[in-house]
Amino acid sequence: MIDVDSQKAFLKQLKAACRHVIADQARMKVYETDGLTAKKALPAYVALPETIEEIQACMRLCHAFQVPVVARGAGTGLSGGAMPHEQGLLLSLAKFNKILEVDVDNRLARVQPGVTNLSISDRVRPLGLYYAPDPSSQIACTIGGNVAENSGGVHCLKYGLTVHNVRHLTLVSPEGKLYELGGHGYDSAGFDLLALLHGSEGMLGIVVEVTVALLSVPEEVSVVLAGFDSTREASEAVGAIISGGLLPAGLEMMDQLAIQAAEDFVNVGYPRDAAALLLCELDGSAEEVQQQLQLLKQILTDAGATQIKVAATPQERHQLWLGRKTAFPAVGRLAPDYYCMDGTVPRKALPSVLEEISDLSKQFDLGVANVFHAGDGNLHPLILFDANKPGELDKAEAFGAQILELCIEKGGTITGEHGVGIEKIGQMCVQFTSQELSLFHGIKAAFDSTGILNPGKAVPTLSRCAEFGAMHVHRGDEKFPELERF
């Protein structure tokens, strides 16, 4: 870490390198946390560059002074990826909010990293096009953050994650050098670094431009709601739909607590008495959708659906999705705080995992609502708690940790789309061996040899894992929390 004199020199040069710099603490408050609000830190400096040259200058400077850099999009990340480093620079990409070019012929949009996910689709919809990955946070989250987390959304079952829909990236290296990955075709020469950058959580480079693939708005779309008497039947229906040969555009599940919260919040006509519901969207040519709809209804009936509703109009379709898309804030009204988990399991494990989560909920005496990407087996249990009650946050975190370990046990993973960040760094030690973690550190070093990009996130050090193993049961009161920081 740098001494006081160098800090002064650094700040002076930073202000020369970048027009918008914040160094007073009061104005930094807004950056102290991302969507994982339980973890907070104030950065030493904030820069809001407006040009790529400014970003390069900031990086050259941080590299020279060995000041850590944390990139930030909209700060909606749910794993603390954009949580600042106390001795570091928070590099906000907020001013990079322009769509630079829409290439209709090639179905590509070249955008700046701070552009929100939804604004791309909004811009190209009049042309009959859209950008497929649609995280529920799409009004706010940025495409740079989407690349860094490899974000998914409701439509990823059929159309893939961010990595499947990005063709080209322009990056700034930790040394401030500009380079490009990918191309405008479907592949490019060398190792697939484009894929490697996806989900790399701001650890490998600063994304300064993104070229995304656009799709045609489908000719026909149909949304079906099915209510069930148990989560088991609903989750078995998920398997039956997929193995029945259907590939829905989206297949989502909500349990009773989530259904009731959504109804109280937006009143869209979900069956309040159902133990679980599925929302299934079919798209394609008109004939194809009609055929699939018949098959879907049959499968749902056979699986024990007590109620099946097909949205007849675009308004009804919108209503049905609205309840799902606003489920997080709706559940947020049930308790002072909630903690959103993100494990993925094989689809066939869904019924048993949901039952085990419900058992854990009783054991920890904390409520849990489930609303998630069922078709992909990507769970989002929302643990309800009150951070003002002593010990409840620790209890919620311990509950969450058990859910993640349950996911690993079922052959799944600790994060499907929200990333590891600072939050799941301990569980990384459970999912990966020390050889695998060492290789991750090697990859990091190949891009960032001095380790200034987002230090302490995403990949735990081996010594941290040794410590985590020994302290496993007492996660709440970890000693030496500063160790993880640098």
Place this chain on the structure above:
Amino acid sequence: MDIKQAAQFLESCTARAQSVILQGSNSKAFFGRSIEACAPSVETLSVSEHSGIIHYEPTELVVQVRSGTMLADVTAVLEENGQMFAFDPTNFGGQSTIGGMVSAGLSGSRRPYSGSVRDFVLGVEMLSATGEVINFGGQVMKNVAGYDVSRLLVGSLGCLGLITNVSFKVLPKPEFEMTQRLEMSRADGLLKMRDLVNSPLVSATAHFDGQLMIRLSGSAQSVYEFANRLGGELVATEESCWHAIDSHSIFPTDKNLWRLSTAPMSPLLLDEAYLIDWGGAQRWLLESDRDIRAEVDKYSSATLVRQTAANGLQVGEVFQPLSTLQKNIHISLKSKFDPAGILNAGRMYSWL
């Protein structure tokens, strides 16, 4: 050689700094630079005995396969269950293995319409250059824990490790498929491809010899209706071109075969291409001496896929050169995965 022996072998090779060629069935010997031609003292490690499907659950749409398994054996099992690899894997001489398919990362005709090999890889187990078994990804559809090493390995031409088994997402096979042929110019063909790029029933397109070929996949009824609207004439499945394109057998062998990957509507080398497919994004050229790499723009890349038999094995560079910074990242990544630089050294680039 079983995996234990392979691990010991790799460990000792790293210790001795002995170069190794990793090999499946060697069906893609023509692809990439020839290591034998460049480094005579190299030893070969074949995974062809390490074969078999480890785990296949049709209802989960997941299959996990040992790398030495013949691709044809896997596709046959998938087919029995009405499923497929949705990237039209290339099967050279019917001899390709799963490990080779992943290492080369070559996708076939369906690529623009449903995705590439890397898009369908869920997880990889590999032996490191020092003989350790390491695992990345898994058998679930979404996974962002750690860097995406499994996708990085796709197309890495064995330069990073010995792939021992791979989990894939598979998809249901379309109920019905047929190919339609329309006579039209290259320029019109390209425009037609553009208009069809997101048509849910289109699963392959190619233009050559004054004809546009369009494969349709879906229910019989909707395919026929769509074909009627398209016009043109039907090509019998046996006579359709897709397999011949994907396995390169459609291309004459008396000239060097080049592949250009570019934006679908790019004017680049459009009329000179022998055949264009992937909705226009993949262009195949036959050249005697010309090197097309110098002619591409920064968003495109060209590969010398196959030399003429007379020219023999490839010793020169075959892929598009990388920028200095990318090159440095490649060298550094390689050194982390393979500290002694023994794995398929020089297969991708002479300096790697």
